[in-house]
Amino acid sequence: MSVTNLTDSDFDSAISGDTPVLVDFWAPWCGPCKAIGPVVEELAGEYDGKAVVAKMNVDENPATPGKFGIRAIPTLIVFRGGKAVDQVTGAVGKAQIAALIDKAL
Amino acid sequence: MAEHRQLVILGGGPAGLTAGLYASRAKLDCVMLEKGMPGGQVMVTDWIDNYPGFPEGLSGFDLCEKMTAQAKRFGLEIRSGVEVTGVDLESEPRKLILAAGGEISCDSLIIATGARPNTLGVPGEKELTGRGVSYCATCDGPFFRDQEIAVIGGGNTAVQEAVYLTKFAKKVNLIHRRDELRATRIVQEQAMANPGINIIWDTVVQEIKSDDSGVSGLVLENVKSGAKSELTLSGVFVLIGTIPNNEMLPDCIELVDGFINTDAEMRTNIPGVMAAGDIRNKEVRQVINGAGEGAVAEMAAEHYLSRRAK
Missing domain, CATH: 3.50.50.60 (FAD/NAD(P)-binding domain)
Known part of the structure; x- marks a missing residue:
């Protein structure tokens, strides 16, 4: 499965389920965000059926990042059952992102 | 194999x-x-x-x-x-x-x-990383539109990024522990000429304070006089090598x-x-x-x- 693009309007319903959802908060002006983009795409394929991998453009969707106090990107948050379980900020390696999802499985 | x-x-x-x-x-x-x-x-x-x-x-x-x-x-x-x-x-x-x-x-x-x-190693820094404490001006600068922020450091990276951050922030406090900048001359001149930058000399950060929304201020100490002060702001960029x-x-x-x-x-x-x-x-x-x-x-x-x- 490919990466789901979330918006402020569909965010709450997207993270409400029991399946972990990794959300990559990004913006087009952020170099490190562009750099981890392909890694996030890969993870979407690798976790197909186990977890949802999604991203949200913080420029187009200001409400959700505001709600979670995000003041740095890329920030990756894993949600489960409507709640933020764990998060990491910065262009971290694939293994570290995968570990974040694994903990929530 | x-x-x-x-x-x-x-x-x-x-x-x-x-x-x-x-x-x-x-x-x-x-x-x-x-x-x-x-x-x-x-x-x-x-x-x-x-x-x-x-x-x-x-x-x-x-x-x-x-x-x-x-x-x-x-x-x-x-x-x-x-x-x-x-x-x-x-x-x-x-x-x-x-x-x-x-x-x-x-x-x-x-x-x-x-x-x-490098990190400052002061109280609040680790917990507030991503909630107002940043090490990357290009990544996080736009989150501080029309807000007051600080840049810590005096080298090329700190001074150059302080200038960059004036594109977003209404005021950038450049806090440096010495009484002169280490940055190369052209970069220094850009900073000195920029009305959006306020340089605070001889000063170190002792603590980063927070409220519910993230960083709320800094506790500072003047290394020459020992005087303490506080600064209210919402973001701090740590660029100290x-x-x-x-x-x-x-x-x-x-x-x-x-x-x-x-x-x-x-x-x-x-x-x-x-x-x-x-x-x-x-x-x-x-x-x-x-x-x-x-x-x-x-x-x-x-x-x-x-x-x-x-």
């Missing part, structure tokens, strides 16, 4: 990418291992005006992309997202232990793991303050093992000498491999 290569390049910043460019043109059996994505610290630099060949300047991200594309054009194999947790330099051949399991052995190794931003990415290196490699000692040909104390870029023990940490050192290190590796073959 375990994977074996003539040359492994550890790290994909300007030094590693340049070494990779040279190695792929030399047709060495070579792989580059990068724990994140190629580019390194340059990727988070908003604008680069001192890399020759680009008279108009270019963004750090664009320079990374161009360097990566150039190395790939000659067939460099780049493995992104591969973290190396250990390096065995006492075995023959040399061995790299991968975080994901398994290992890669090699005849020659170029260590170009670079450095990462770098620390080496050396965690994976074994004790047998010679380090000075955590950085690798090399000779002028980038050779370490271990035969066949070179170091290049910000991981080296040196004074100047610029993109241009990082790239240059990558080229020198690759030449040293080629020389080592050809003598070894005889």
Whole structure:
């Protein structure tokens, strides 16, 4: 499965389920965000059926990042059952992102 | 069978990418291992005006992309997202232990793991990272539109990024522990001429304060008078130099303050093992000498491999 693009309007319903959802908060002006983009795409394929991998453009969707106090990107948050379980900020390696999802499985 | 290569390049910043460019043109059996994505610290630099060949300047991200594309054009194999947790330099051949399991052995190794931003080590910093504490102006600057922020540091990175951040913030306090900036003259002049920048001299941060929404202020101390003060603001960019990415290196490699000692040909104390870029023990940490050192290190590796073959 490919990466789901979330918006402020569909965010709450997207993270409400029991399946972990990794959300990559990004913006087009952020170099490190562009750099981890392909890694996030890969993870979407690798976790197909186990977890949802999604991203949200913080420029187009200001409400959700505001709600979670995000003041740095890329920030990756894993949600489960409507709640933020764990998060990491910065262009971290694939293994570290995968570990974040694994903990929530 | 375990994977074996003539040359492994550890790290994909300007030094590693340049070494990779040279190695792929030399047709060495070579792989580059990068724990994140190629580019390194340059990727988070908003604008680069001192890399020759680009008279108009270019963004750090664009320079990374161009360097990566150039190395790939000659067939460099780049493995992104591969973290190396250990390096065995006492075995023959040399061995790299991968975080994901398994290992890669090699005849020659170029260590170009670079450095990462130093931290202040004050209360509040760690907990507030990503909630107002940042080490990357280009990533996080736009979150501070029309707000008051601080930049900590006095070197090129701190002063240049303070100027950049005035595009977003209504006021940028540049807080420096000395009474003069270390940044190069043209960068200093840009900062002094910018009405959006307020320089606070002789001052260190003692604590980063927070409220429910993240960073709310700083507790400062004047190092000359000992006077304490507080500053109300919502963001703090810590740009106070770098620390080496050396965690994976074994004790047998010679380090000075955590950085690798090399000779002028980038050779370490271990035969066949070179170091290049910000991981080296040196004074100047610029993109241009990082790239240059990558080229020198690759030449040293080629020389080592050809003598070894005889």
